[in-house]
Amino acid sequence: MERIVIQGGRGLRGTVFVSGAKxxxxxxxxxxxxxxxxxxxRNVPxxxxxxxxxxxxxxxxxxIEMTADRTVQVQAR
Known part of the structure; x- marks a missing residue:
């Protein structure tokens, strides 16, 4: 996994949510x-x-059912 390193200043901290690909x-x-x-x-936009x-x-x-946590279940007949 690639990363970006920033030197100097204040360090970065936190979480970024990445949505699924449409x-x-x-x-x-x-x-x-x-x-x-x-x-x-899971992670369906x-x-x-x-x-x-x-x-x-x-x-x-x-x-088809989509839940609040963006999980989709599909049952074909």
Whole structure:
């Protein structure tokens, strides 16, 4: 993993949250239709494109649930 080192001044501390990749999760959600097993995806970004894809998959018969911690479960029929 790469890092940035800053010399001098005050040291940096803290936590940065990195959201999941929208383009990757859209493909993963569609791929969940190819199995009858429950698929779980974590760190899913809350974006309109993701919500729209979830509506499309529901229209195709999949059961989808997104929890408050941004975990999505997909169960195809």
């Amino acid at each position: 383009n990757a999760v859209l493909k993963l959600l569609v791929s969940a239709l190819m199995t009858e097993e429950l698929c779980t995806f 809350r974006l309109a494109d993701v919500t729209n894809m979830m509506h499309v998959l529901r229209g195709l018969g999949a059961q």
